[in-house]
Amino acid sequence: MNIIVCIKQVIDPEAPPTSFKIDAATNRVVLPADIPPVIDPYSEYALEAALKLKDTHGGKITAISLGNNLLREVIKKPLSMGADELILLEDEAFTDGDSWSTAYALALAIKKIDEYDMILCGRQSADRDAGQVGPGIAEILGLPGITLAHKIDISGDKALVERVSDDGYEIIETTLPAMITISNEIGEPRYPTIRGIMAAKKKEPTVWKPADIGIEPSRVGDAGRRSRLVKLLKPVYEGKCEIIDGETPEEAAVNLAERLRQEKLL
Amino acid sequence: MAEYKGIMVLAETAEGGLANIARELLGCGRKLASDLGEELSAVILGDNVAGLAQGVIAYGADKVYIADNPLFKDYRAESYTDAMEVIIKQVMPRILLLGQTSTGRDLAPRLAFRLGTSATTDCIELAIDADSKQLLQTKPVYGGNAIATFTSDCYPQIATVRPKVYSPLEPDNSRQGEITAIDTKPESTAIRTKVIEKVSRIKEGVRLEDAAVVVAGGRGISSAEGFKQLEELACLLRGAIGATRPPCDNGWVQNSAQIGLTGKIIAPEFYMAIALSGSSQHISGCSGARNIIAINKDAEANIFNIARFGIVGDWKKVLPAFTEKARELLAE
Ligand SMILES: Cc1cc2nc3c(=O)[nH]c(=O)nc-3n(C[C@H](O)[C@H](O)[C@H](O)COP(=O)(O)OP(=O)(O)OC[C@H]3O[C@@H](n4cnc5c(N)ncnc54)[C@H](O)[C@@H]3O)c2cc1C
Numbered sequence: 001m002n003i004i005v006c007i008k009q010v011i012d013p014e015a016p017p018t019s020f021k022i023d024a025a026t027n028r029v030v031l032p033a034d035i036p037p038v039i040d041p042y043s044e045y046a047l048e049a050a051l052k053l054k055d056t057h058g059g060k061i062t063a064i065s066l067g068n069n070l071l072r073e074v075i076k077k078p079l080s081m082g083a084d085e086l087i088l089l090e091d092e093a094f095t096d097g098d099s100w101s102t103a104y105a106l107a108l109a110i111k112k113i114d115e116y117d118m119i120l121c122g123r124q125s126a127d128r129d130a131g132q133v134g135p136g137i138a139e140i141l142g143l144p145g146i147t148l149a150h151k152i153d154i155s156g157d158k159a160l161v162e163r164v165s166d167d168g169y170e171i172i173e174t175t176l177p178a179m180i181t182i183s184n185e186i187g188e189p190r191y192p193t194i195r196g197i198m199a200a201k202k203k204e205p206t207v208w209k210p211a212d213i214g215i216e217p218s219r220v221g222d223a224g225r226r227s228r229l230v231k232l233l234k235p236v237y238e239g240k241c242e243i244i245d246g247e248t249p250e251e252a253a254v255n256l257a258e259r260l261r262q263e264k265l266l
Numbered sequence: 267m268a269e270y271k272g273i274m275v276l277a278e279t280a281e282g283g284l285a286n287i288a289r290e291l292l293g294c295g296r297k298l299a300s301d302l303g304e305e306l307s308a309v310i311l312g313d314n315v316a317g318l319a320q321g322v323i324a325y326g327a328d329k330v331y332i333a334d335n336p337l338f339k340d341y342r343a344e345s346y347t348d349a350m351e352v353i354i355k356q357v358m359p360r361i362l363l364l365g366q367t368s369t370g371r372d373l374a375p376r377l378a379f380r381l382g383t384s385a386t387t388d389c390i391e392l393a394i395d396a397d398s399k400q401l402l403q404t405k406p407v408y409g410g411n412a413i414a415t416f417t418s419d420c421y422p423q424i425a426t427v428r429p430k431v432y433s434p435l436e437p438d439n440s441r442q443g444e445i446t447a448i449d450t451k452p453e454s455t456a457i458r459t460k461v462i463e464k465v466s467r468i469k470e471g472v473r474l475e476d477a478a479v480v481v482a483g484g485r486g487i488s489s490a491e492g493f494k495q496l497e498e499l500a501c502l503l504r505g506a507i508g509a510t511r512p513p514c515d516n517g518w519v520q521n522s523a524q525i526g527l528t529g530k531i532i533a534p535e536f537y538m539a540i541a542l543s544g545s546s547q548h549i550s551g552c553s554g555a556r557n558i559i560a561i562n563k564d565a566e567a568n569i570f571n572i573a574r575f576g577i578v579g580d581w582k583k584v585l586p587a588f589t590e591k592a593r594e595l596l597a598e
């Protein structure tokens with residue numbers, strides 16, 4: 001089983017909201033200086049799904065990441081968790097892309113890797129929250145695609161995938177190769193092992209530039225966008241909270257119930 | 267791009283009828299269509315769905331395109347993308363709206379890449395730019411820490427809309443519309459995926475997404491027993507139980523109770539937020555609630571920034587007294 005996992009580097013989604021700032025002039029997020037980026041948690045679930053498959057079926061896991069200035073101590077985490085190979089699409093030109101340019105470049109890189117049975121992505125990324133890159137890769141490569149998987153089994157030359165649905169889940173059979181996006185219900189990603197960390201230290205990622213994957217300059221990064229960002233704002237909640245007091249917590253509770261009755265909310 | 271005209275919505279079905287999201291999209295689409303002075307059309311894909319067309323018109327569509335085929339019984343990315351491609355190339359809508367549902371979130375990007383256009387998923391606001399007539403698509407990003415507005419120069423402009431953001435119109439059964447059957451000529455051999463089984467986890471009682479009252483607990487509840495107390499209040503208020511992620515991860519409550527970015531998105535009348543801090547990822551799923559009532563021992567907790575009423579205190583002391591008083595008031 002040869003599995004390709006798409007892994008993104010993102011700003012830490014669990015950093016305190018107060019550290020999150022936007023530069024209004026450029027419509028960009030100001031990276032918090034003191035909080036290092038992390039591997040996109042959703043990508044990590046995808047990697048965990050790949051590792052689970054490797055545990056039972058063996059094979060090779062290739063992690064692939066697109067970006068610029070990817071921090072080696074961050075982006076090598078997949079290697080320390082058990083991935084065999086790391087490919088970076090790393091270049092200034094890859095910046096400021098959208099779902100289109102990202103999926104297109106990743107698809108060309110995956111074509112170049114050539115040997116794969118499965119491509120795994122996160123259900124969405126922690127910064128864009130789009131959920132488009134996986135289906136986009138499937139469409140570009142002409143592969144069957146299943147989103148929001150929480151379990152994958154292999155039977156013969158097919159995969160049985162459990163997909164989270166609005167009211168439960170559905171079991172879908174697909175031919176391979178296929179693209180599958182992974183949801184958090186797959187289970188917590190494993191911690192890197194000491195052995196994994198040592199192995200990752202020794203292993204250098206392969207870096208590919210746009211020319212290495214034969215991408216036309218008009219389709220890379222910002223140039224390849226098909227959507228345009230008009231504005232980026234911090235949400236404002238104008239709600240003023242009325243704090244209900246009381247001599248004791250119990251009394252406050254009674255006052256709250258009465259206040260809600262007044263408002264016809266009870 | 268003068269040839270692209272009108273708004274189209276994909277009207278999903280549920281249990282043989284129109285899905286709630288279909289009515290919401292028609293409500294939203296109707297408004298955009300009036301702003302543009304153009305038509306609103308709807309597509310119904312499914313098996314044995316012809317009977318739904320009139321209802322779609324009653325909820326606001328001017329035209330309905332029906333692709334009725336046993337192959338469309340279950341949603342599958344390939345068959346639906348193929349069919350929508352045929353319909354869109356024929357009708358050429360300026361804007362296509364889908365729901366942010368398990369179908370829409372899968373189909374929208376697939377279709378956008380097929381057609382060479384862009385899509386924006388999980389929109390919470392849609393508007394028409396007065397000058398360019400382009401669709402302004404607003405959605406939460408960075409886990410709810412920011413709100414982004416996108417547009418595109420590519421057509422059709424595709425967006426998925428979050429459930430419960432738009433309200434359906436009052437149905438008008440006297441509305442007239444045009445119904446067209448479209449044979450998209452699907453080929454079963456071209457489809458490489460097969461739905462083997464559908465498993466519904468909905469238990470008896472109120473569906474979390476539809477509940478008018480939700481009683482939610484966070485990490486501070488600290489046990490399954492704690493959630494029993496929340497359940498008591500939920501039961502009394504005929505509501506559903508919700509939770510942040512930690513209680514689900516810890517097994518204090520079932521996973522399907524999770525509210526937020528990676529859980530359910532809800533918009534109840536009454537949201538009781540107990541011992542949860544109000545992380546952006548959680549708020550993302552409940553900011554549509556009309557009235558948020560927070561109980562938290564930390565006066566600085568972010569939940570108080572979006573709550574309408576709140577108590578600063580220990581839920582273990584507050585909740586039983588509140589439930590008791592509520593029971594008394596409701597019995598009057
Ligand atoms: C990619 C990603 C996706 C995520 N998706 C979701 C999601 O969909 N939904 C979600 O909920 N989270 C999600 N999270 C997690 C989210 O970031 C927060 O970690 C989580 O919401 C915190 O839950 P909490 O508020 O219950 O816990 P905490 O932040 O730990 O807050 C607990 C609160 O309880 C209060 N408290 C403790 N004891 C008491 C007491 N006795 N009485 C009163 N108050 C008390 C404390 O003051 C505190 O405010 C996601 C995270 C990531 C990175």
Ligand SMILES: Nc1ncnc2c1ncn2[C@@H]1O[C@H](COP(=O)(O)O)[C@@H](O)[C@H]1O
Pocket residue numbers: 005006007008009040042043046064065066067099102120121122123124125126128129130131132133134
């Ligand atoms: N720059 C990137 N490099 C590698 N993988 C990516 C990148 N962007 C997105 N992905 C993958 O696509 C998933 C969904 O991303 P998105 O469509 O941006 O929400 C992520 O969880 C990753 O698995």
